[in-house]
Amino acid sequence: MLLALSMKKIEWIWDMVMIPAPTSEAELLDRAYALAGFTLGELAQKCHITCPVDLRREKGWVGMLLETCLGATAGNKQMQDFQNIGIELKSIPISYTGKPLETTFVCVAPLKDVHGLTWEVSNIRNKILKILWIPVEGEREIPLCERYVGMPLIWQPSIEEEAQLKADWEELMEFIVLGKVHQITAQHGEHLQLRPKAANSKALTKAYGVNGQPIRTMPRGFYFRTQFTSRILANHFMLSNLDITKE
């Protein structure tokens, strides 16, 4: 499978003190392409950020680094990374064969005030309408600072993909509405799954019980299965390869 890690480094006039937010999709994509072919260590150096030895104590470090490099405004709650241009940023760890090594966290799942909530107005739909994916080498045997950033891609769900995600979301939300969140396991949902999303297993948040009474349970999040994201990447790079051969 072709998931090219660009070895062509586009020189950039970096002045990594503070990167302004991009004002268009084209500008954001240009910047993302300019990151391809650099290692995480090189990008960190340009940002004056120290690259940790591994991700055990900083699982979100790669994502934060890319946000800094692309001018994302951090700290915004429940919003897309680039709200002005309607784009969400996701880094994705890939194997030597270009396949995702991890599921992709999308957003936290609402466990209360879900009465009447529909897919059309859900937070998750807003997050997945347009995503800038940035593949990064993720094999643990590769030292973090030596991992290469790959070619970015903009993805928007096809009619079919959105229908699939909506179906999974509705199945999962049905459990939540009925107070059966405890019955949900990671095996529910064909493309979208619901799993814990918390500091640890002792964290508790409010939800509903089977009789509608308030209960406390672990916070959950929606995640894309690897097969789903693998298909997104494969489709994109196979198509771009066809474009190249046409020229």
Place this chain on the structure above:
DNA sequence: CTGTGATCATTT
């Protein structure tokens, strides 16, 4: 605690 950024580490 909630939500941002996710990957870890044990089980299957």
Place this chain on the structure above:
DNA sequence: AAATGATCACAG
């Protein structure tokens, strides 16, 4: 080897 449940750091 892949998948699931658990976990890490930080801002507000």
